Amino acid sequence: MGKVDELNAMNELHWLIDMVQTIEVGLVVLDRKFNIQLWNGFMENHSGVSPNDIKGDNLFSRFPDLPEQWLKQKMESVFLLKNQAFISWEQRPYVFKFRNYRPITGRAEFMYQNITLLPLSSLTGQITHLSMIVYDVTDAAINKMQLESATEKLQLHNQxxxxxxxxxxxxxxxxxxxxxxxxxxxxxxxxxxxxxxxxxxxxxxxxxxxxxxxxxxxxxxxxxxxxxxxxxxxxxxxxxxxxxxxxxxxxxxxxxxxxxxxxxxxxxxxxxxxxxxxxxxxxxxxxxxxxxxxxxxxxxxxxxxxxxxxxxxxxxxxxxxxx
Ligand SMILES: Nc1nc2c(ncn2[C@@H]2O[C@H](COP(=O)(O)OP(=O)(O)OP(=O)(O)O)[C@@H](O)[C@H]2O)c(=O)[nH]1
Known part of the structure; x- marks a missing residue:
């Protein structure tokens, strides 16, 4: 690799890391023992725990309120089947109990979340890690619930x-x-x-x-x-x-x-x-x-x-x- 290519590659990596840190989506990488390998800015902002403080710690030890058995079962199946898994707010309103600070949906006490669990393969093709992508869907969830409640009221009114x-x-x-x-x-x-x-x-x-x-x-x-x-x-x-x-x-x-x-x-x-x-x-x-x-x-x-x-x-x- 020439010097210019090397510099470009370094730059790309730098940009990527920057994006991972600042993107308005939570990113967590766990190893097979559920130890935290990556914890981005979104997770830091909402949990108050910095990446340096949490790196290498077990997810469930650091967050004892997580639905451990249920979540582990989902994660194990991602490791085993090498398939993505999806957790919707309708199934479980949140996995990480983060407060909601959205201005529009300020009435919601906590952040509604959709979560994707993604298998990550090593260079040898084995699934050694798993990524959690945490989406803040509070606005959509509150809108949907308000719509449902309005529809229910309308139905009741109608009958x-x-x-x-x-x-x-x-x-x-x-x-x-x-x-x-x-x-x-x-x-x-x-x-x-x-x-x-x-x-x-x-x-x-x-x-x-x-x-x-x-x-x-x-x-x-x-x-x-x-x-x-x-x-x-x-x-x-x-x-x-x-x-x-x-x-x-x-x-x-x-x-x-x-x-x-x-x-x-x-x-x-x-x-x-x-x-x-x-x-x-x-x-x-x-x-x-x-x-x-x-x-x-x-x-x-x-x-x-x-x-x-x-x-x-x-x-x-x-x-x-x-x-
Ligand atoms: N205030 C009021 N009156 C109503 C309402 N709906 C029907 N009525 C009245 O109920 C009365 C029913 O009259 P009728 O069918 O002759 O029966 P009734 O005066 O109750 O006499 P009987 O059935 O023979 O005991 C009518 O005068 C209607 O105007 C309502 O929503 N409010």
């Missing part, structure tokens, strides 16, 4: 009735279709309950529409107190709430509905210092062999409510008891 915060009609009806299919195929009992506020029109006319709204909220509030974890409750239409009760036969459903009815009758609704009497008429239908579609199931429950209203309101009718 919620604004007045009662129960499911809206569309989502509740989807619940009927799903439960119908599920209970039919698994031969499980299920009942549907319609609950209609009695003479809401009179409440609206007597006390104003806001009072009518309060009456709907008041009833929804009481129904919510009676819900079981798998129940699906929604606002079917203006003055009617619907409740799908999985794993519930007509007798069980009737007991529950009667308790709801009695609670509503007993509860007091005060609006602008007036005591408003609120009662409900309820209809139940248990799913059975004769019911072939979700619509029939709903029609039967609706028929039961109509019967309850016709019989004088503030009462419950079970569909199978009709006729």
């Amino acid at each position: 919620t009735d604004a007045l009662t915060l129960l499911l809206n009609r569309r989502y509740w009806l989807q619940g009927i279709v799903d439960e119908f299919e599920r209970c039919k195929s698994q031969h499980q009992p299920a009942s549907v309950l319609f609950l209609e506020i009695d003479q809401l029109q009179q409440i609206n006319q007597g006390y104003g529409r806001i009072a009518g709204d309060r009456a709907i909220q008041h009833v929804a509030h009481i129904v919510k107190k009676h819900l079981r974890p798998n129940d699906i409750c929604g606002r079917y239409k203006g003055e009617t709430l619907g409740l799908i009760m999985p794993q519930t036969d007509a007798a069980d459903a009737a007991n529950r509905a009667e308790m709801i009815r009695a609670d509503i009758e007993a509860a007091e609704l005060t609006y602008k210092s007036s005591m408003i009497k609120v009662t409900t008429s309820l209809g139940i239908c248990e799913l059975n062999e004769a019911i072939k579609t979700p619509d029939t199931w709903l029609d039967n429950a609706s028929t039961a409510v109509t019967q309850a209203i016709a019989s004088g309101r503030n009462q419950l009718t079970v569909f199978s008891n009709l006729g």
Whole structure:
């Protein structure tokens, strides 16, 4: 090699080392025993540990908080299979617990990281070392999480009735279709309950529409107190709430509905210092062999409510008891 070539090679090496030191990505080189051979400026800046102080030390002894077993397993497979491995922030938000100092995503407490583990071969072709490349992906991670949370909120907003915060009609009806299919195929009992506020029109006319709204909220509030974890409750239409009760036969459903009815009758609704009497008429239908579609199931429950209203309101009718 001539003198000029030698100088060029030296220069290239110098530049490379400079770049490794200053690049905005963490670079760590480990030997087979996980002893640190290279620790660049990024790692120094974020850990507060200088390369001179750490060179030759075991990674896991210097950072006891690292997920040692899990990380060693990944690294061993890189040595063994001579393949790259990738650790995503979605799998594990960070490997090195570095604080986050990004101005935009300042709210994140720590730095989210993606990490690539790269096998490094010696001149003889053996994998003697491994490189960890640590990317700061805090901005992308926070953006993605914010987007997901916004989407979730939007979805919730989309399926919620604004007045009662129960499911809206569309989502509740989807619940009927799903439960119908599920209970039919698994031969499980299920009942549907319609609950209609009695003479809401009179409440609206007597006390104003806001009072009518309060009456709907008041009833929804009481129904919510009676819900079981798998129940699906929604606002079917203006003055009617619907409740799908999985794993519930007509007798069980009737007991529950009667308790709801009695609670509503007993509860007091005060609006602008007036005591408003609120009662409900309820209809139940248990799913059975004769019911072939979700619509029939709903029609039967609706028929039961109509019967309850016709019989004088503030009462419950079970569909199978009709006729
Ligand atoms: N305040 C208020 N009223 C509503 C809302 N949705 C429906 N209503 C009213 O509910 C009333 C329902 O009227 P009807 O179907 O005749 O029933 P009802 O007055 O409750 O009488 P019965 O069902 O016979 O006991 C109508 O006056 C609607 O305007 C709502 O969101 N807020």
